Every structure is written in C-alpha cells, then in structure tokens.
Amino acid sequence: MHVGNVKDCDIKRHPTYPNFRAEAIRSGVLSAPTSRLWESLIAMGRLGDLAGDDTWRLVVLDCIVPCFRSLSVQVAREFRVELEEIRSAMVVTALEVWAATASGVSPRLVRDRMVKAAFDVAFRRGRTGTPEYTTDRLDIFVPPEAPDAGRSLRASSIIDVGQVRDAEVAEQIRGERLGALLHGLGCFEAVQGFHEEMRAGRRSGSISPAVKTSGLARSRFSNNNLYYYASDLYPSFIGLREAAHVIGLPESTAYRLIQAGEFPVPVARAGNSYKVSVRALMHFTDIPDAIVHADDIENGARHARGATR
Known part of the structure; x- marks a missing residue:
C-alpha cells in the first residue's frame, strides 16, 4: 500500500485494496503473530493515530471483522440473542483493545488480542443476554403454486408471525406452518421417521441445553428433547452445483470464486468435488432456521391433510 504521495513511489506495482484485504484476512487466520503483513498493518495504524488519521485503524478493523461472522452467528443462534448486538459488542471491544495496546505491546500481538477479547465478549453477552424469541417467517420456504381451494391450511397463511406478540403462540404457529408445508411438499413421511427416532432416543436435535431451558417459550411443559432446528431435516451438505443454483450463480462462476477465495459460503473439498454446508447456505x-417442536410439526401436517386431532 502506498505511504504518502503515490506519485513519489518507485514501486508502482501495489495490490488493489480487495486483494490486499483478502491476503490480510488469510494471514490473520493462519498465523497473525508471524505475519509481516499484519505487523506492518498494526504499525501503520499506530503511525496514523499519532498523526490524527484513523484511516489505517479502520483498515485494521476491516481486515479483522470478517473473522467475527461465524462466531457471532453461532452465539446468537445458541443463546437466542440479537446477532447485531453481538457483532456490535465485538467491534467495540476490539477497538477498546486497540486503544489499550497503544504502547508497550508488540505489533505482532495486537491483532490476536483484539480477536480474543472480541470472542470473549461475544460469549459473555450470549450467556447474560435476554433470549429473543425468533419471529422468522417461513413464507420464503413456499414454492410458487396455483391456489388450491381444497387445501385447509397453507404455509403462507394470513397470519404474520412477526406480528404475534405472544411468544408461545408464535412458536406454535411456526412449527405448525412448517408441518403444513412439509405435508404439501410430499415429504412428511421422512419427517415422521425423524420424529420417531427422536422419541425413541436414537437421535436428538441440535438445540443446546442452554436454549432448551431458557430460550423456548413452551419448554416448561413441552418435551425439551423434541425441539430441533428446521435445518436438521435437511442434508448437512449439498454439491456445489446445487448451492450455486440456490445463490443464483452459474457453476463455472462458483468454481472461479472458490479458486479466488471469494465464494460467499464456506466449502469443503470432497475428493474431486466440493460440498457446501446447508446451514451456511x-x-x-x-x-430462517427456526426452532420447532415435533408435536407442532405433526399438528400442522395433520391439519393440512384435513384430519382431526
């Protein structure tokens, strides 16, 4: 990166900022304390602070924030707290560490201290935060279809879950709506098998015990072991072609983005092919990856096929 007047530079072959940022992110993940790039980044940030210019400090932050994303999503999901609240706390904490390490700390250590402190505050906020009951709508799961006057319940009903203030009612509606949708898609038999295995104790959902005990409106009288994420019904990974189709990219473009390290979703190499995490997608x-209860799913499917309880 140019320091001072670009016209006075003798090199003339500096990387573009996107390339520079991508390399900084990769270097930080691999080993920031041994990275000359990060040592230079921190040093430039310190010089900028002395000159009253926050440009390089913002560059440092811009190259650190991407590593907050996956953890913040995990914390928000496990503890049912607002994602933006977690991310804001992480950024503020990182900047506080930046200020606290202005003197007496080697530039090699600053980046990792900022990240560690941000991770710590994320978990503290998650454990002490007030659970937020999700108001995700499931309407976007619904494929285009012609109106069916004979159908007793559609997933995209006139009820807007986001407007339901009673958390218990909203939780039940989400489950029943998804159950009706699964019945309409003709795949409820497989879901029923999933539920039977859960009831028999042969498998369980991916909801953490902390969420079961504090983040679910009806957990005090529902069987906690029958709660699960909607994504538990899907395969853990799909092929790159299917993932690219969901995102709206040609498969060839997806391959190019992976080679450049710019594919928007993490991918795993499986032999000569790539697999994409469904949850990340x-x-x-x-x-929305809503938390649902097996009883609600089954009630929704039962109502959709016109049966009585």
Missing part, C-alpha cells in the same frame, strides 16, 4: 440466503 441458509444463513447467506436469509432462509
């Missing part, structure tokens, strides 16, 4: 495409 859902997060990227804003598909």
Whole structure:
C-alpha cells in the first residue's frame, strides 16, 4: 500500500485494496503473530493515530471483522440473542483493545488480542443476554403454486408471525406452518421417521441445553428433547452445483470464486468435488432456521391433510 504521495513511489506495482484485504484476512487466520503483513498493518495504524488519521485503524478493523461472522452467528443462534448486538459488542471491544495496546505491546500481538477479547465478549453477552424469541417467517420456504381451494391450511397463511406478540403462540404457529408445508411438499413421511427416532432416543436435535431451558417459550411443559432446528431435516451438505443454483450463480462462476477465495459460503473439498454446508447456505440466503417442536410439526401436517386431532 502506498505511504504518502503515490506519485513519489518507485514501486508502482501495489495490490488493489480487495486483494490486499483478502491476503490480510488469510494471514490473520493462519498465523497473525508471524505475519509481516499484519505487523506492518498494526504499525501503520499506530503511525496514523499519532498523526490524527484513523484511516489505517479502520483498515485494521476491516481486515479483522470478517473473522467475527461465524462466531457471532453461532452465539446468537445458541443463546437466542440479537446477532447485531453481538457483532456490535465485538467491534467495540476490539477497538477498546486497540486503544489499550497503544504502547508497550508488540505489533505482532495486537491483532490476536483484539480477536480474543472480541470472542470473549461475544460469549459473555450470549450467556447474560435476554433470549429473543425468533419471529422468522417461513413464507420464503413456499414454492410458487396455483391456489388450491381444497387445501385447509397453507404455509403462507394470513397470519404474520412477526406480528404475534405472544411468544408461545408464535412458536406454535411456526412449527405448525412448517408441518403444513412439509405435508404439501410430499415429504412428511421422512419427517415422521425423524420424529420417531427422536422419541425413541436414537437421535436428538441440535438445540443446546442452554436454549432448551431458557430460550423456548413452551419448554416448561413441552418435551425439551423434541425441539430441533428446521435445518436438521435437511442434508448437512449439498454439491456445489446445487448451492450455486440456490445463490443464483452459474457453476463455472462458483468454481472461479472458490479458486479466488471469494465464494460467499464456506466449502469443503470432497475428493474431486466440493460440498457446501446447508446451514451456511441458509444463513447467506436469509432462509430462517427456526426452532420447532415435533408435536407442532405433526399438528400442522395433520391439519393440512384435513384430519382431526
């Protein structure tokens, strides 16, 4: 990166900022204390602070924040707290560490201290935060279809879960709506098998005990072991072609983005192919991963097929 007047530089072959940022992110993840790039980044930030210029400090922050994303999503999901609140606390904490390490701390250590403090505050906020009951809508799961006058319940009903103030009612509606949708898609038999295995104790959902005991409106009288994330019904990974189709990219473009390290969703190499995490894909495409109860799912499917309880 240019320091001072670009016209006075003798090199003339500096990277573009996106390339520079991508390399800084990779270097930070691999080993920030041994990275000359990060040592230079921190040093430039300190010089900028002395000159009253916050440009390089913002560059440092811009290259650190991407590593906050996955952890903040995990904490918000496990403890049912607001994602933006967690991320804001992480950024503020990172900047506080930046100020606290202005003197007496080697530039090699600053980046890792900022990240560690941000991670610590994320978990503290998660454990002490007030659980937020999700008001995610499941309407976007619904494929285009012609109106069916004979259907007793559709997933995209006139009830807007986001407007339901009673958390217990909203929780039940989410489950029943998804159950009705699964019945409409013709895949409820597989879901029923999933539920039977849960009831028999042969498998369980991915909800953490902390969420079961504090983050669910009806857990005081519902069987906690029958709560699960909607994503538990889907395969853990899908192929790159399917993932690219969901995102809206040609498969060839997806391959190019992976080679450049710019594919928007983490991918795993499986032999000569790539696999994409379904949960990561859902997060990227804003598909809600609601917590549901097996009883609600079954009630919704039962109502959709016109049976009585």
